[in-house]
Amino acid sequence: MAVGRIKANISKERILSEAEALFAERGFYAVTVREITRAARCNLAAVNYHFGNKQNLYMEVFRCLWKPRAERVLARFEKLLEAQGERTLQGIVRAIAEAFIKGPLSGEERLRHAQMMIREMARPTEAFEMVIGDVIGPFQQKLVELIRPFMAREMGRVALLLHIQSIISMVTHFNFARNPVMRITGMKYDDQFTDELVEHVVKFSLNGLSGAGEGGPS
Amino acid sequence: MAVGRIKANISKERILSEAEALFAERGFYAVTVREITRAARCNLAAVNYHFGNKQNLYMEVFRCLWKPRAERVLARFEKLLEAQGERTLQGIVRAIAEAFIKGPLSGEERLRHAQMMIREMARPTEAFEMVIGDVIGPFQQKLVELIRPFMAREMGRVALLLHIQSIISMVTHFNFARNPVMRITGMKYDDQFTDELVEHVVKFSLNGLSGAGEGGPS
DNA sequence: GTCTATAGCAGGATAGAC
DNA sequence: GTCTATCCTGCTATAGAC
Secondary structure (H helix, E strand, C coil): CCHHHHHHHHHHHHHHHHHHHHHHHHCCCCCCHHHHHHHCCCCCCHHHHHHCCHHHHHHHHHHHHHHHHHHHHHHHHHHHHHHCCCCCHHHHHHHHHHHHHHCCCCHHHHHHHHHHHHHHHHCCCHHHHHHHHHHHHHHHHHHHHHHHHHCCCCCCHHHHHHHHHHHHHHHHHHHHCHHHHHHHHCCCCCHHHHHHHHHHHHHHHHHCCHHHCCCCCC | CCHHHHHHHHHHHHHHHHHHHHHHHHCCCCCCHHHHHHHCCCCCCHHHHHHCCHHHHHHHHHHHHHHHHHHHHHHHHHHHHHHCCCCCHHHHHHHHHHHHHHCCCCHHHHHHHHHHHHHHHHCCCHHHHHHHHHHHHHHHHHHHHHHHHHCCCCCCHHHHHHHHHHHHHHHHHHHHCHHHHHHHHCCCCCHHHHHHHHHHHHHHHHHCCHHHCCCCCC
16 A cells, blocks of 8 residues: 555546546547546546546446446435335425435536436447446336336336436436526526426426416416 | 539538538537548538638538528427417427427437537537527527416416426437437337327326326326 | 648657656 | 657648649
8 A cells, every 4th residue: 555556546536537527528529638637637648557548438437437426316316215104106206306406416416427428328339338228227117116006007118118207307407408497597506496496397297287387277 | 503603502511411410429529520521522621611610610500500490390389389279288288299309300300400409508619609599598488478378377487487498308308318218118219109209298298297197096 | 612732730549767 | 656758640721733
């Protein structure tokens, strides 16, 4: 455990973290190794020393940072669900919305996480297989089983998945498309607004537009 | 109207079209001018001759292809709305879902269109201002006024916008995130599945999960 | 308007000293 | 494990012939 070794690990982790921030913000090709190492305050050659090449660094970001973080979010979801007594549809939806929109991540981290995922969906790389196969796919299957008892008996697996994905799409939209959301609504992403978003997603998911029209003419 | 001029215009338009396809698929930095001109079957220098530089070509893609296409989608929305007799909430939502998910665009075009938009939301460039200010912002404002009569009287503008964006987020998800949607549901984007998607979005938007549980135990 | 040829530069990657 | 120096490739952009 010489000083050199400790410094190496710290340096390696700084590279991973800075690389993720930059990849999330601008994408793989727009980011240069020079930028990453400058941000990580280490030498240009460090990326190749620690990760072999730029591509592999990208993959390691998913393996070492993205996946564990996704697991933290899912663990939070489980915890929120356990904390509720009786299992209800509202409780399930609320746990999803809270875990993703508020969840265990900082605002910065959450945005970064969503952006990395969206990039993989837009243009799959090797990381896609891991993201879908290990994390998102199994999670959605689990959600299907959770909501199935509350839905029409004859509803098939695909229809159930469309319901799940509709909820997820809202959560993702409000996490990811912050620029247009802020621009159009005029709101800032502070605690009050994220609370409002959670409430909105829960209500909309349960009742759609009809749940919001109780006081209206319709 | 010499042959040269006709050929020039065709060449310019081929560049625009191929550039959009490549930018949509892989993003600005991942695409090279060499690739674009190769795809457009013209010379490397043609991009600089017609558009000055690569950045400007990107902007022209939005001005000359993206915006007119967005206007075609919105025109289709208007037409679908007009074709309905009495104005209903379901009619409005159905018009949104059909215009975007089925709409006037080919499958390829729709995906490309959504991807360009998402890229601007993730990382705004100069095109963002046009996309939000001229197209998406005004459209969402119009939708707010359309649904307002059907909603609770005290509902504010921001809350109305959140409802609109929830619908749009689903539509965008099912257009844009085709890779994970296909991977997880196992479905292909054929006519039958897009019909199913429209029906799903309409039902979910109107009633959320509760609308789907009519035959269930809850 | 289209082409070839090339300037000029930035990028990823590596060799080798420390 | 970290650094400097450097190779080499591939990029955008332009000059100038046709």
